[in-house]
Amino acid sequence: xxxxxxxxxxxxxxxxxxxxxxxxxxxxxxxxxxxxxxxxxxxxxxxxxxxxxxxxxxxxxxxxxxxxxxxxxxxxxxxxxxxxxxxxxxxxxxxxxxxxxxxxxxxxxxxxxxxxxxxxxxxxxxxxxxxxxxxxxxxxxxxxxxxxxxxxxxxxxxxxxxxxxxxxxxxxxxxxxxxxxxxxxxxxxxxxxxxxxxxxxxxxxxxxxxxxxxxxxxxxxxxxxxxxxxxxxxxxxxxxxxxxxxxxxxxxxxxxxxxxxxxxxxxxxxxxxxxxxxxxxxxxxxxxxxxxxxxxxxxxxxxxxxxxxxxxxx
Numbered sequence: 332x333x334x335x336x337x338x339x340x341x342x343x344x345x346x347x348x349x350x351x352x353x354x355x356x357x358x359x360x361x362x363x364x365x366x367x368x369x370x371x372x373x374x375x376x377x378x379x380x381x382x383x384x385x386x387x388x389x390x391x392x393x394x395x396x397x398x399x400x401x402x403x404x405x406x407x408x409x410x411x412x413x414x415x416x417x418x419x420x421x422x423x424x425x426x427x428x429x430x431x432x433x434x435x436x437x438x439x440x441x442x443x444x445x446x447x448x449x450x451x452x453x454x455x456x457x458x459x460x461x462x463x464x465x466x467x468x469x470x471x472x473x474x475x476x477x478x479x480x481x482x483x484x485x486x487x488x489x490x491x492x493x494x495x496x497x498x499x500x501x502x503x504x505x506x507x508x509x510x511x512x513x514x515x516x517x518x519x520x521x522x523x524x525x526x527x528x529x530x531x532x533x534x535x536x537x538x539x540x541x542x543x544x545x546x547x548x549x550x551x552x553x554x555x556x557x558x559x560x561x562x563x564x565x566x567x568x569x570x571x572x573x574x575x576x577x578x579x580x581x582x583x584x585x586x587x588x589x590x591x592x593x594x595x596x597x598x599x600x601x602x603x604x605x606x607x608x609x610x611x612x613x614x615x616x617x618x619x620x621x622x623x624x625x626x627x628x629x630x631x632x633x634x635x636x637x638x639x640x641x642x643x644x645x
Contacts, residue, residue, distance in 0.1 A: 341396030347460030349402025355492040401429040416441030432508035435501035451476040573629035
């Protein structure tokens with residue numbers, strides 16, 4: 332027996348997010364009436380996660396749907412919404428939800444003008460586009476934004492998918508998304524850089540060396556925040572930090588040939604994160620301004636003023 336309040340859902344964009352959320356809504360007994368999929372990969376994904384759902388043109392999906400899920404890249408969202416508005420596609424009373432982290436409901440102004448209901452529901456999760464993501468949703472939070480009267484609808488949709496909604500104000504969406512991108516995307520970059528350095532010195536399977544350390548660091552940071560801070564920067568070990576910078580500089584110089592991508596970005600990232608860490612450690616009272624200044628001097632490129640004192644002990 333179908334539960335009351337079930338919706339006909341149209342999924343625009345069978346990327347990693349759209350296909351998974353469509354499957355989650357389907358598992359909540361909503362009927363997915365159509366999905367758009369252009370590339371071969373998206374068609375395969377739609378077939379795997381939404382079997383039996385017809386692949387349709389976007390205007391046809393909007394016409395058939397009570398809830399339209401827009402799972403398209405951030406920069407494509409506005410033009411898509413405006414283009415469909417010019418076609419007269421949006422319907423009064425229709426729910427239109429996008430999955431962009433950056434945008435709130437302002438980008439859906441043409442939807443509102445047509446009498447439809449704009450919602451923003453962004454999963455704070457990275458997706459593979461495979462069925463295992465459905466389990467990950469259960470431990471996931473969604474950043475939701477909507478008009479106050481419609482906020483319960485956005486929250487209910489998230490709860491039905493098995494996740495938990497977190498209300499984000501319209502004016503805070505970009506800042507919210509920047510925080511998530513900084514934490515998630517740059518974590519991947521840091522891991523890749525650390526793995527590359529280990530690989531350059533001949534360490535096989537660097538993931539096996541890094542895995543336990545990084546998992547423990549992440550768990551500690553999430554549980555204790557900056558109280559979990561450790562390492563040479565937090566201890567004010569200027570000599571060690573200077574040695575790190577020198578070693579990474581030598582590695583960058585060794586790998587700067589035309590046939591090698593180089594590792595200069597690793598040194599740049601190390602310097603930037605170490606400086607940020609030093610400033611946070613000073614604010615926490617782990618050491619004084621004099622040690623922080625010496626750490627910063629140790630991290631400056633050699634051609635900048637102050638770098639000549641980098642290796643001296645505090």
